Amino acid sequence: xxxxxAGAGAPPPDPSRTGGTPLRIGVALKxxxxxxxxxxxxxxxxxxxxxxxxxxADRAALEGALVLADRWSAEVVVxxxxxxxxxxxxxxxxAVGATRAVRIDLGPGAPSEDxxxxxxxxxxxxxxxxxxxxxxxxxxxxxxxxxxAHLDAAQALGLVQITPTDERGALTAIRRLDGGRREVLxxxxxxxxxxxxxxxxxxxxxxxxxxxxxxxxxxxxxxxxSGSDPVRARVRLARRSPYRPRARALPxxxxxxxxxxxxxxxxxxxxxxxxxxTVHADASEAADLVLEQLRAWGEIE
Numbered sequence: 001x002x003x004x005x006a007g008a009g010a011p012p013p014d015p016s017r018t019g020g021t022p023l024r025i026g027v028a029l030k031x032x033x034x035x036x037x038x039x040x041x042x043x044x045x046x047x048x049x050x051x052x053x054x055x056x057a058d059r060a061a062l063e064g065a066l067v068l069a070d071r072w073s074a075e076v077v078v079x080x081x082x083x084x085x086x087x088x089x090x091x092x093x094x095a096v097g098a099t100r101a102v103r104i105d106l107g108p109g110a111p112s113e114d115x116x117x118x119x120x121x122x123x124x125x126x127x128x129x130x131x132x133x134x135x136x137x138x139x140x141x142x143x144x145x146x147x148x149a150h151l152d153a154a155q156a157l158g159l160v161q162i163t164p165t166d167e168r169g170a171l172t173a174i175r176r177l178d179g180g181r182r183e184v185l186x187x188x189x190x191x192x193x194x195x196x197x198x199x200x201x202x203x204x205x206x207x208x209x210x211x212x213x214x215x216x217x218x219x220x221x222x223x224x225x226s227g228s229d230p231v232r233a234r235v236r237l238a239r240r241s242p243y244r245p246r247a248r249a250l251p252x253x254x255x256x257x258x259x260x261x262x263x264x265x266x267x268x269x270x271x272x273x274x275x276x277x278t279v280h281a282d283a284s285e286a287a288d289l290v291l292e293q294l295r296a297w298g299e300i301e
Contacts, residue, residue, distance in 0.1 A: 022072075022073055022074055022075055023069075023072050023073075023074035023075070023127045023128070023168055023169055023189070024074060024075050024077060024125065024126045024127050024128075025065045025068055025069055025074050025075065025076050025077070025126065025127065025128045025129075025130065026065075026076075026077045026078075026079060026122075026123045026126040026128070026129040026130070027058075027061055027062050027065045027076060027077070027078045027079070027093070027098070027129070027130050027131075028058075028061070028079055028080075028119055028123075028129060028130075028131045028132075028143065028144075028147070029054045029058045029061075029062065029078055029079070029080040029089055029090070029093065029132075030054055030055065030058060030080065030081070030082075030132070030135045030137075031052060031053075031054065031080050031081070031082035031083075031085065031086035031089055031108075032052065032053070032054065032055065032108075032135055032136060032137045033051055033052055033137070034051050034052070034053050034055070034136060035051040036051075036137075052085060052088075052089075053089060054080075054089055054132075055132050055134075055135055055136050055197065056132075056197030056198075057132025057133050057134060057135075057194075057195060057196060057197040058131070058132035058135075059132075059197070059200075059201075059202040060132065060195050060196065060197050060198070060199045060200040060201075060202070061130040061131050061132050061194070061195050062078065062093055062096070062098070062130070062202055063200040063201065063202045063203060064130050064162050064193075064195055064199065064200050065128075065130040066096065066097045066098075066203070067162075067164065067200070068128065068130075068162070068164050068171065069097070069099075071164040072164065072168050072169070074127075075099040075100070076097065076098045076099045076100075077098070077099060077100045077101075077102065077122075077123075077126065078090055078093040078094070078098045078100070078101050078102070079101075079102045079103075079104065079119055079122050079123065080101075080102075080103055080104070081103075081104045081106040081110065081115055081118055081119070081223070082103065082104075082106065082108070083105070083107065083108075084103075086103055087103060087218050090102075090103060090218050091213040091214060091216060091218070092205070092213070094209075094213040094216045095205035095209045095210045095212070095213040096202065096203055096204070096205045096209070097203075097205075097209075100219070101216065101218045101219070102122050102218070102219045102220075102221060103218055103219070103220050103221075104118045104119070104122065104220075104221055104222075104223055105220060105221070105222050105223055106118050106223040110223075112140055112142040112143045112146055113146050114223075115143050115146075116143050116146030116147040116149075116150055117146075117150060117224060118223050118224055119143070119147055119150075120147060120150035120151055121221070121224055122221065123147070123151060124151070126151075126190075127169055127189040127190055128169065128171075128189045128190065128191055128192075128193070129144075129147060129151070129153070129191075129192045129193070130162075130193055130194075130195065131143065131144040131147070131192065131193070131194040131195075132194060132195065132197070133157065133158050133159075133194040133195060133196050133197075141157070141158075141194065144157055144192050144193075144194040145157065145192075147192050148191075148192035151190060151192065152190075153189075153190040153191050153192050154187065154188070154190065154191040154192070155191065155192045155193070156173050156175065156185050156187045156191060156192075156193045156194075157175075157192075157193070157194045158175055158176065158194060158196065159173045159174060159175050159185075159193055159194065159195045159196065159199060160174050160175065160176050160182075160195070160196050160198065160199050161173065161174040161199055162174075162187075162193060162195060162199070169188060169189035170186070170187070170188045170189070171187050171193075172184065172185070172186060172187075173185040173186075173187050173193060176196070253265035253266055274293070274296070
């Protein structure tokens with residue numbers, strides 16, 4: 001049974017179960033070029049504004065959130081990181097039933113940890129967050145996991161079906177496993193879930209809702225710490241680069257030597273070296289021997 005079928009035939013929420021405060025369900029959408037052009041010679045990616053949108057997985061996440069909201073009488077908050085063009089995507093989400101839309105002014109190409117940190121500032125206090133399992137541009141699928149860590153929430157990722165239960169904030173989820181197997185999960189809020197694109201088909205909006213969404217207010221918030229933290233930028237660059245030990249400062253060779261002598265001095269080809277040896281020792285003795293050898297080589301003081 002698909003997620004859409006589970007929500008369409010669900011009975012109306014029981015007022016005795018809904019309580020006084022409505023649940024809040026968040027949906028993270030990504031504004032991305034669905035059909036980018038790649039130059040076959042240079043490999044440069046050219047984006048076209050006419051093919052911008054969200055992935056089928058994000059559309060399924062929005063439909064899943066709307067089904068849960070119908071069952072629990074919850075509010076649905078859609079959030080997208082992107083420029084002003086992403087407002088069209090958010091208006092489409094409002095047209096199909098989202099309660100509120102927020103755009104985070106974060107440029108394209110931001111790493112997953114920065115996107116998750118920006119989303120977490122808006123989703124603070126949200127009971128459940130629905131995301132697509134991966135985006136069509138990079139496809140790492142790491143944003144939902146980072147987001148769950150920022151929100152200190154449970155995570156259930158890569159789901160093929162989500163079904164609401166009678167308990168507010170609790171749902172049953174099915175995840176695909178290897179070998180054609182399935183895993184059934186009981187998920188309770190607060191939680192972050194990500195769904196595959198085949199899990200649900202997004203409903204169509206009526207003409208009146210589409211026209212009303214064109215005049216809806218979209219809240220725009222700046223990205224946290226955007227362009228104001230050079231230390232964070234250096235740390236991010238270091239994370240993306242392989243580890244390199246600090247270069248050792250070596251004295252220059254004497255200019256009295258000929259070319260061959262200077263090469264030998266730089267490479268240390270004729271320097272006497274400690275021959276390798278095999279030592280049988282416990283952990284403490286082995287550590288002392290390693291430190292002793294590093295001091296002899298001048299690597300540590």
